[in-house]
Amino acid sequence: MQAQRARMSPQNPVAKAIGYMLDGDGRCEAFTRFLNDGRVCLTNNVAERALRGVALDRKAWLFAGFPRGRDRAVFMYSLIVTARMNDVDPQAWLADVLTRLPNTTASRVNKLLPWNWSLSIRREAA
Incomplete structure (x- = not known):
């Protein structure tokens, strides 16, 4: 070269x-x-598509507040996108996790992460 x-x-x-x-x-x-490494993608299209919603909602983000509101909005958006990237319904996952989290020990929190969570886990806890 x-x-x-x-x-x-x-x-x-x-x-x-x-x-x-x-x-x-x-x-x-x-x-x-x-x-x-065949797992490495040649493009970053997945990341760009995930961020497209941020660009589309730019005006709405202006009203998130500064800095605490902004930080909370970014935190929630990252949770939602992570759930979507793991083929999990964000609304169902967040509703389940937020109700179970207070009674979950620190050693079992990893079972609530989007890549470990499934509806079968939700049914087992019920």
């Missing part, structure tokens, strides 16, 4: 991108990680 970079004008946008990747500590390794 260095040879191709040397043949390009330093002002060329592609040369700048190659330089950015090669000059940074660990950037080249991070950029090529998908070649060795």
Whole structure:
């Protein structure tokens, strides 16, 4: 890659991108990680789609308050998106977790996380 970079004008946008990747500590390794690990996605489309709701609701977020309201809104939004990413209905999960949390010991909290939670767990507790 260095040879191709040397043949390009330093002002060329592609040369700048190659330089950015090669000059940074660990950037080249991070950029090529998908070649060795099939779980790594080539794009960040999932993250961008998850954040689309934030952009659409931008005006509503102005009224969240500052800073406590903002922090609470971000916290709740991250819980909702995490539940959705784990194929869990956020409303059902939050309703169940919020009712069970006061009676749950610290060692069993991990069972309430979205990736461990299911309706069968909810029925067992009832």
